[in-house]
Amino acid sequence: MPRKTVTIRDVALRAGVSVATASRALNGSQVVNAETRDRVLVISEELDFTPSPMARRLSLGRTLTIGVVVMFVTRPQSVERLRGVDARLTASEFDLVIYNVESVQQRDRYLGDLARSHRTDGLLVMSLPPPESITVSRSSPVPIVFIDVHSPSISAMPRVVGDDVSGGALAARHLLDLGHRELAFIGDAVEDPYGFTSSRDRHAGFVGELARSAVVLPPGRVGLAAHGRYEARELARGMLTSDDPPTAIFAASDTQALGVVAAAHETGLRVPDDLSVIGYDDIEAADYVGLTTIRQHLFESGRLGADLLLAEIERPSDQAPAIQLPPELVVRATTASVKGGP
Amino acid sequence: MPRKTVTIRDVALRAGVSVATASRALNGSQVVNAETRDRVLVISEELDFTPSPMARRLSLGRTLTIGVVVMFVTRPQSVERLRGVDARLTASEFDLVIYNVESVQQRDRYLGDLARSHRTDGLLVMSLPPPESITVSRSSPVPIVFIDVHSPSISAMPRVVGDDVSGGALAARHLLDLGHRELAFIGDAVEDPYGFTSSRDRHAGFVGELARSAVVLPPGRVGLAAHGRYEARELARGMLTSDDPPTAIFAASDTQALGVVAAAHETGLRVPDDLSVIGYDDIEAADYVGLTTIRQHLFESGRLGADLLLAEIERPSDQAPAIQLPPELVVRATTASVKGGP
DNA sequence: CTGAAAGCGCTTACAG
DNA sequence: CTGAAAGCGCTTACAG
Numbered sequence: 004m005p006r007k008t009v010t011i012r013d014v015a016l017r018a019g020v021s022v023a024t025a026s027r028a029l030n031g032s033q034v035v036n037a038e039t040r041d042r043v044l045v046i047s048e049e050l051d052f053t054p055s056p057m058a059r060r061l062s063l064g065r066t067l068t069i070g071v072v073v074m075f076v077t078r079p080q081s082v083e084r085l086r087g088v089d090a091r092l093t094a095s096e097f098d099l100v101i102y103n104v105e106s107v108q109q110r111d112r113y114l115g116d117l118a119r120s121h122r123t124d125g126l127l128v129m130s131l132p133p134p135e136s137i138t139v140s141r142s143s144p145v146p147i148v149f150i151d152v153h154s155p156s157i158s159a160m161p162r163v164v165g166d167d168v169s170g171g172a173l174a175a176r177h178l179l180d181l182g183h184r185e186l187a188f189i190g191d192a193v194e195d196p197y198g199f200t201s202s203r204d205r206h207a208g209f210v211g212e213l214a215r216s217a218v219v220l221p222p223g224r225v226g227l228a229a230h231g232r233y234e235a236r237e238l239a240r241g242m243l244t245s246d247d248p249p250t251a252i253f254a255a256s257d258t259q260a261l262g263v264v265a266a267a268h269e270t271g272l273r274v275p276d277d278l279s280v281i282g283y284d285d286i287e288a289a290d291y292v293g294l295t296t297i298r299q300h301l302f303e304s305g306r307l308g309a310d311l312l313l314a315e316i317e318r319p320s321d322q323a324p325a326i327q328l329p330p331e332l333v334v335r336a337t338t339a340s341v342k343g344g345p
Numbered sequence: 346m347p348r349k350t351v352t353i354r355d356v357a358l359r360a361g362v363s364v365a366t367a368s369r370a371l372n373g374s375q376v377v378n379a380e381t382r383d384r385v386l387v388i389s390e391e392l393d394f395t396p397s398p399m400a401r402r403l404s405l406g407r408t409l410t411i412g413v414v415v416m417f418v419t420r421p422q423s424v425e426r427l428r429g430v431d432a433r434l435t436a437s438e439f440d441l442v443i444y445n446v447e448s449v450q451q452r453d454r455y456l457g458d459l460a461r462s463h464r465t466d467g468l469l470v471m472s473l474p475p476p477e478s479i480t481v482s483r484s485s486p487v488p489i490v491f492i493d494v495h496s497p498s499i500s501a502m503p504r505v506v507g508d509d510v511s512g513g514a515l516a517a518r519h520l521l522d523l524g525h526r527e528l529a530f531i532g533d534a535v536e537d538p539y540g541f542t543s544s545r546d547r548h549a550g551f552v553g554e555l556a557r558s559a560v561v562l563p564p565g566r567v568g569l570a571a572h573g574r575y576e577a578r579e580l581a582r583g584m585l586t587s588d589d590p591p592t593a594i595f596a597a598s599d600t601q602a603l604g605v606v607a608a609a610h611e612t613g614l615r616v617p618d619d620l621s622v623i624g625y626d627d628i629e630a631a632d633y634v635g636l637t638t639i640r641q642h643l644f645e646s647g648r649l650g651a652d653l654l655l656a657e658i659e660r661p662s663d664q665a666p667a668i669q670l671p672p673e674l675v676v677r678a679t680t681a682s683v684k685g686g687p
Numbered sequence: 688c689t690g691a692a693a694g695c696g697c698t699t700a701c702a703g
Numbered sequence: 704c705t706g707a708a709a710g711c712g713c714t715t716a717c718a719g
Contacts, residue, residue, distance in 0.1 A: 008463065008486070010712055021690045026714060036688055053462040057408060058712030061399040061695050068442075075428050082424050086417050089445040098464075100410075100442045103431040120395040121350065122440075144350070232633065261633050287421065288630040291574065291603050352696055363706045368698060378704055400696030403711050 009050045018046045029054065069097045069312060070123035072113050072131060074104045074197075080284055080301050081129055084150060087305020088127060095313065097124070104131060107196045111137065118143045125312045128152060129305075132198045141323060146315035150308040153200045161315055163307045163326040167201050170297040170330035171208025174253045174281050177295075177332055179216050182341040183251040183279060186213065187224040189238050189263060190255035195230065202230075202255035205283055209253055224249055235262030236269075243270045243278070250341050251279035257289045257296055258282075264292070264337065275339035285333055293336035300328045351392045360388045371396065411439045411654060412465035414455050414473060416446045416539075421600075421628055422643050423471055426492060429647020430469060437655065439466070446473060449538045453479065460485045467654045470494060471647075474540045483665060488657035492650040495542045503657055505649045505668040509543050512639040512672035513550025516595045516623050519637075519674055521558050524683040525593040525621060528555065529566040531580050531605060532597035537572065544572075544597035547625055551595055566591055577604030578611075585612045585620070592683050593621035599631045599638055600624075606634065606679065617681035627675055635678035642670040 015025035020039060027035045028043035046052075060067050071088060073081050092099050100123065104110045114133050117126055126147045132154035133139050139147055139157060149162040178186060188209055191202035210220055223245065226238030235254060242249060243266060254260035260282025264274055272278045275295075282289060285298035307326050314320070357367035362381060369377045370385035388394075402409050413430060415423050434441050442465065446452045456475050459468055468489045474496035475481050481489055481499060491504040520528060530551055533544035552562050565587065568580030577596060584591060585608060596602035602624025606616055614620045624631060627640035649668050656662070 012712080022713080023691080023715075024689055027689090030714085034688065039688080051461065053458075055403070055712050056462075056464050057399055057403040058695090059714080061397070061403050061697085061711090062713045062715085064695065066399060075424055075431075082417055082421075085443075086445065086447075089417075089443065090447075093445070093451075098442045099445075100440045101427075101431065103428065103435070103441075105428075105432075109435075116395075119393065120398075122398050288633050291630050292634070354696080364697080365699075365707080366705055369705085372698085376704065381704080397696050400711090401698080403695090403713085404697045404699085406711065 008055075009052050011052070011054065014043060014047050014050060014052050017050065018043045066122060066124050067097055068100055068123045069125050069127060069309070070100050070102055070117055071127045071129065072102045072104060072110070072117070073129040074110075074131060076105065080286060080299070083301035084129055084305035084308075087302040087307075088309045089305075090302070091306045091309035091313070097313070107134075110134075110197070114139070118145060118147060121145065125316045127308050127312055129308075130199070132200070133157065134198070141319070146312060146319065148308050148312040148315065150304050151201075153204065154198065159323055161311050161320070161323040161325065163304050163311065163328065165299045165304070165328050165330055167204035167330075168208035168211070170283060170299075171205035171210075171253075172212035173208075173297055173330060173332050174205070174283070175209045175212035177281060177334070177338065178251045178253065178279060179213070179218065181251070181279065181338060184218055184341070185248070185250045186218065186220060187226070187242050187249035187252045188220060188255070189226045189228075189235050189252060189259055191230045192227045199230075201283075202227075205253075205255045223247070230256065230258070232258050232262040232265070235259035236266045237262075239263040239266035240270060243267065243272060249278075251281070251338070254280065254282050256282060257284045257286045257294060260294055260296065260337075261288065261292060264294070274337050277342070279338040279341075281338055289333075289335070295335045295338040296333050298331045298333045300331075304328055350397075351394050353394070353396065356385060356389050356392060356394050359392065360385045408464060408466050409439055410442055410465045411467050411469060411651070412442050412444055412459055413469045413471065414444045414446060414452070414459070415471040416452075416473060418447065422626055422641070425643035426471055426647035426650075429644040429649075430651045431647075432644070433648045433651035433655070439655070449476075452476070452539070456481070460487060460489060463487065467658045469650050469654055471650075472541070474542070475499065476540070483661070488654060488661065490650050490654040490657065492646050493543075495546065496540065501665055503653050503662070503665045503667065505646050505653065505670065507641045507646070507670050507672055509546035509672075510550035510553070512625060512641075513547035513552075513595070514554035515550075515639055515672060515674050516547075516625070517551045517554035519623065519676070519680065520593045520595065520621060521555070521560065523593070523621065523680060526560055526683075527590075527592045528560065528562060529568070529584050529591035529594045530562060530597070531568045531570075531577050531594060531601055533572045534569045541572075543625075544569075547595075547597045565589075572598065572601070574600050574604040574607070577601035578608045581605040581608035582612060585609065585614060591620075593623070593680070596622065596624050598624060599626045599628045599636060602636055602638065602679075603630065603634060606636070616679050619684070621680040621683075623680055631675075631677070637677045637680040638675050640673045640675045642673075646670055 011025050015022045028040040102113045128149045130151040132152050228234035252263050263280050267274050267278045282294050282296040285296045289296050353367050357364045367385050370382040444455045470491045472493040474494050570576035594605050605622050609616050609620045624636050624638040627638045631638050
């Protein structure tokens, strides 16, 4: 039977002090007499007192809660980012509440409502660019920090982002260094409901770096489709069975790269002997499969995002800080020197 | 500039009613006059009023919060379970707060503290058996529902579990049907810090079903090590290069099965032609790689767990409900008939 | 160093 | 159907 829950009143009564003093003792206020403090602490322990968070929060005028708007399903890396957020929050007095987005409508509702309902002291938005219909600004009642969002509409907001353009360039550099000249890119269809930009930027960085070596990507070597392994496989199959197949393919994500590898196997090509494949993200499966890829600092991005948000809650900064995390080449077993070279 | 936040008082004032009436109107109380209600609602809209959750919660004596104690990292399926929980909660008025466990100490602390601090109205514990030092009971101040926990210490608690024994039997049946008689099992070392039971139970189901067909698993065909792909790979390599290699291997998890597949490749064996491999869990990578496996109903387990918990919060049941979700064989590309058979 | 009191923003018996 | 009042369990200026 749940005994009547014990409140600070009970502690105060038993310790023979006022509720005010009990509160001070419990919160480690400097001003309270050491003996009284100890007495209160002992009693509190004895009664197994746990302060009501809701009362405390109402009184303090703070929710002591951070909300994370995130999409578990489409982007598996979110979990690693979440772990980073959690790592930072676990030492703080903030709770982490999840707003999982499973549709565009839900994203819009969360982004719109949460920013003004005082349900949280701050919001972390992961990989979800706000729609045009919603204006986010620093004067929103609750601070917002974006992680992995590149939309220009948030250029005035605090954020931590990767650098997809540089990452694309890294992939190009790697393949060029291996002697490849017949290259291809497989990425997301330009129009997606959420407005993700990563594929586009990775592509831009890729062709940019190629251009520096006077290598061009003909239209037939750029395949775009809805994000997914099967779609990527279809695209790759088309390229690999054409008259003029590439010797290396850069996929905008590991998921897509795995589709490319599957297509190679189907077509009877060996990876990396006949075809080099490089992905992006470094998801767990990449390690399983030995996929060469571009790694993002996922955990770190979460930790830093939480850091930023806590700082903003404490004291809003004049200038929105923007942290950029450099991508990193991870060479595994799906890329090799082009046949006959270099 | 964050304008002074608008409270129910402001709404009441402007609508020319008492705070009590405003509250009733806002909460859809039947008792309030339709006209007054509409007036209040309009004003509320005009003022962009959002009620303070903390005040509401304190007043109601409910936190309107569900806590999920979960380990993101070691068991990737947790995310799918979480999605199920979220799906159920999203329609409710409960927030979902995450208590991510990254160490045994943290698990113990969470399990011990959360059950008596009134930080949540209920707790969902995922895949984490409570340590002996902590007694969980139905009389704990906040209801607890376990998902995927099989420890006898919680046999009196509401829970939703898979059936690892049946799953193991399913795997055996499948391999036997394909004509395999030279079998092996690779699973977790008996002692792990968290006390997981899945590997042990899957093993038990496996050998049980084999026994029905008078097939035995000699000691050399049971490999146990710390849970991981690399460890499993080592174990499999040992078996495959022995004098008497198996024709099929059942791994206690997909992660381990992927290690087995890697070992086969290293050893020059083709899968499934020379070696059949079956895993357990059906994680995302299983689909990528075409791994035959035993699927658990992860999403469903989360949804049902949340369901149970909400019901317990509403009205504790006399008898702790226990829901069992049957595992399911998913045949993909890593299992085939034994050479020359059946 | 300590206490009485007001206040945080809601909800809901209790009267009317 | 509506309002005045008490209460949820804390914190913290304000006096002393």
